[in-house]
Amino acid sequence: MMRTKEQYYEEVVLKNRELAADPEVTKCPCPNGLCDWHGKCRECVALHRYHGDHVPYCLQPLLREKIRALAQTVEMELEHKPPTPLEYRHYVRKRDAEAKNTEDEQQNT
Numbered sequence: 001m002m003r004t005k006e007q008y009y010e011e012v013v014l015k016n017r018e019l020a021a022d023p024e025v026t027k028c029p030c031p032n033g034l035c036d037w038h039g040k041c042r043e044c045v046a047l048h049r050y051h052g053d054h055v056p057y058c059l060q061p062l063l064r065e066k067i068r069a070l071a072q073t074v075e076m077e078l079e080h081k082p083p084t085p086l087e088y089r090h091y092v093r094k095r096d097a098e099a100k101n102t103e104d105e106q107q108n109t
């Protein structure tokens with residue numbers, strides 16, 4: 001049965017406003033703390049959507065459970081894809097630092 005507009009306001013909208021104001025709910029659960037877009041949900045989702053390769057980390061558990069249940073109905077198994085190595089994240093930082101140093105040197109000459 002569909003909610004009434006009063007139920008929608010009180011049970012959905014007011015509850016979501018309360019949840020959205022809670023830092024525990026809105027904190028980024030992605031383990032890639034070195035990612036440029038960690039905690040920047042709008043940009044993170046937009047970039048994942050643009051590339052169309054996979055969904056942001058925070059949405060994967062939700063989908064994984066649903067897909068696992070579906071896969072079991074056709075006797076299939078799922079396996080994890082290896083994550084981007086941490087070394088790559090550190091390499092990004094190193095390259096950024098080098099680019100900044102070059103830029104600083106050019107400004108000082």
Ligand code: SF4
Binds near residue numbers: 036
């Ligand atoms: S889900 Fe992807 S873009 Fe978003 S914070 Fe994690 S690694 Fe970065």
